[in-house]
Amino acid sequence: MNKKYFMSIAIAAALTIGSLPTLANPASAHSSVDDLKKKQDEVSSKKDQINGEINEKKSEINANINKQQDIKAKIAEFDAKIRDTESKIAEKAKEIEQTTAEIEKLKVEIKELEDKIKERNELLKERARAIQEKGGSANYLDVLLGADSFGDFINRMTAVNTIVSADKKIMDEQKRDQEKLEKKKEEVESKLAQLENDKASLETLKKDLNSEKAQKAELFKQLEKQQASLEKEKVNLEKESSELAKMEQQIGGEIQAEQARLAELARQRELEKKRQAEAAAAAAKQASASSSGGSASASAAVTTPVSSGTWTRPASGSITTEYGWDVLNGESRYHYGTDIAAGGSVPIVAAADGYVIKSHYSSSYGNVVYITHSINGKTFTTVYAHMSSSLVGTGTPVDKGQRIGYMGNTGYSFGQHLHFELHAGSWNASKSNSVNPRRYINF
Ligand SMILES: [Zn+2]
Numbered sequence: 356m357n358k359k360y361f362m363s364i365a366i367a368a369a370l371t372i373g374s375l376p377t378l379a380n381p382a383s384a385h386s387s388v389d390d391l392k393k394k395q396d397e398v399s400s401k402k403d404q405i406n407g408e409i410n411e412k413k414s415e416i417n418a419n420i421n422k423q424q425d426i427k428a429k430i431a432e433f434d435a436k437i438r439d440t441e442s443k444i445a446e447k448a449k450e451i452e453q454t455t456a457e458i459e460k461l462k463v464e465i466k467e468l469e470d471k472i473k474e475r476n477e478l479l480k481e482r483a484r485a486i487q488e489k490g491g492s493a494n495y496l497d498v499l500l501g502a503d504s505f506g507d508f509i510n511r512m513t514a515v516n517t518i519v520s521a522d523k524k525i526m527d528e529q530k531r532d533q534e535k536l537e538k539k540k541e542e543v544e545s546k547l548a549q550l551e552n553d554k555a556s557l558e559t560l561k562k563d564l565n566s567e568k569a570q571k572a573e574l575f576k577q578l579e580k581q582q583a584s585l586e587k588e589k590v591n592l593e594k595e596s597s598e599l600a601k602m603e604q605q606i607g608g609e610i611q612a613e614q615a616r617l618a619e620l621a622r623q624r625e626l627e628k629k630r631q632a633e634a635a636a637a638a639a640k641q642a643s644a645s646s647s648g649g650s651a652s653a654s655a656a657v658t659t660p661v662s663s664g665t666w667t668r669p670a671s672g673s674i675t676t677e678y679g680w681d682v683l684n685g686e687s688r689y690h691y692g693t694d695i696a697a698g699g700s701v702p703i704v705a706a707a708d709g710y711v712i713k714s715h716y717s718s719s720y721g722n723v724v725y726i727t728h729s730i731n732g733k734t735f736t737t738v739y740a741h742m743s744s745s746l747v748g749t750g751t752p753v754d755k756g757q758r759i760g761y762m763g764n765t766g767y768s769f770g771q772h773l774h775f776e777l778h779a780g781s782w783n784a785s786k787s788n789s790v791n792p793r794r795y796i797n798f
Contacts, residue, residue: 388613389750395606402599405592412589419582426575433568440561447554454547461540468536472529479522617710618729621752625708628754661704661756665730666796669706669739670762670773672697674798678791684769691789692738693798696772701762703773705753706737706796714745720774721766724759725782735795736788738776741768 498515502508661667676694680687709728716722720740724747728735743763753759764771777795780788792798 388610388617391606391610391613395603395610398599398603398606402596402603405596405599409589409592409596412585412592416582416585416589419578419585423575423578423582426571426578430568430571430575433564433571437561437564437568440557440564444554444557444561447550447557451547451550451554454543454550458540458543458547461536461543465533465536465540468529468533472526472533475522475526475529479526482522614727618727618734621708621710622729624752625754662797665755666707667704667756668695668796668798669737669775670695670697670701670703672701672762672773675772678789678793691786692740692774692776693792694772694774695762695798696770697762698771701771701773702758703739703742703760703762704756705759706775706777706792707735707755709735709737709753711747711749711751711753711759712736714747714749714751717766719767721768722760722763723766726753726759727781734780736776736778736780736782738774738778738782740774740776741765741772743771 499508499511502511660671672695674693675696676690678690678693681690682688683690705726707726707728707730709726711724712727713725714723720738722742722745723738723740724742724745726737726739728737739759741763742760743765745760747753747759762771762773768774775792776782776786777790777792778786778788779790782788
């Protein structure tokens with residue numbers, strides 16, 4: 356709904372009110388109240404619609420808040436995962452450092468061993484050369500030939516061999532050590548490669564987690580923005596709703612004022628009629644005084660006798676059920692009216708001067724007429740139910756004794772009768788204003 360719509364209603368209402376003072380004809384006076392009620396209904400249903408939209412917004416906002424909480428929780432999860440990954444990366448980095456240091460140490464050890472082997476190789480070579488070139492073999496031979504027995508020869512030979520093979524054994528051991536170191540170096544290097552690999556995967560994981568976290572953070576920002584606009588929409592709708600409620604109330608006040616004005620109009624009309632009747636009676640008295648007693652004109656159209664005073668009984672017939680506690684179809688109930696029954700075509704008349712405020716069919720009351728009366732500044736409402744037909748429409752002004760319909764058996768009724776209610780005030784569903792009609796009417 357927009358402001359234009361408000362304006363159009365406000366203007367329409369203003370126009371309706373504005374047209375009231377020109378009402379000369381009461382039949383159209385009624386339509387002003389009807390129009391106001393229609394406008395009030397329009398405003399009321401628009402307000403209901405807006406309130407529905409407000410509730411929708413509220414649930415959208417709640418859904419949004421729930422989503423935000425979910426995402427917050429997810430972001431916290433990502434943070435924890437990222438922290439975990441970071442500490443794993445730090446661990447790997449430390450291991451890599453240690454392994455690299457180990458490799459360096461191994462390299463140094465290998466180098467030292469290689470140098471030692473080289474040195475010893477040189478030494479062995481030199482010794483072999485010495486034996487060959489500088490008659491070393493002769494020396495060996497001298498050693499061997501110097502033997503004084505075969506046993507001594509064998510001993511000397513073994514000694515020479517032992518020297519040579521001892522050298523060779525040392526060299527072989529050194530070679531094995533070197534191979535072991537090389538192997539260990541290879542193992543450590545492969546471990547290092549594995550560590551580097553692990554660290555790289557962790558770095559990738561961290562990067563992915565950060566990017567997912569960034570996505571969630573972006574989503575969170577969007578939801579916050581969405582929520583802000585939903586709140587704003589809700590506030591606007593609430594403003595509209597309260598404006599409509601105000602308007603509804605205002606039209607309600609206008610309806611009351613209009614009804615009061617119409618009642619006052621009816622009262623004045625009645626006073627005027629009374630004055631005219633008195634004037635006519637005075638004239639007739641004068642006329643009868645002058646002429647020799649002509650009979651009163653027959654106003655025999657109304658078969659229900661109309662009594663003098665403010666009130667008259669609404670139909671001829673016998674009282675079949677009084678106001679108060681009563682038994683109907685075996686069940687005790689409170690009877691809020693007086694039942695009058697008679698056979699044939701029985702006219703029903705207005706119990707006092709007033710205005711028809713409702714004339715319609717209801718499943719309980721059948722054809723029913725509600726009349727409002729303003730008597731000495733007090734409002735009364737009379738109800739005429741179960742009529743076979745109604746002669747007056749909503750808004751019709753009626754005089755006491757004026758025919759408004761015929762006795763019938765429509766609605767929740769068991770046999771032709773008039774169910775007549777009198778309320779000191781307005782009618783309501785609980786009938787709290789109902790009074791015994793005998794308090795006012797002579798049946
Ligand atoms: Zn009744």
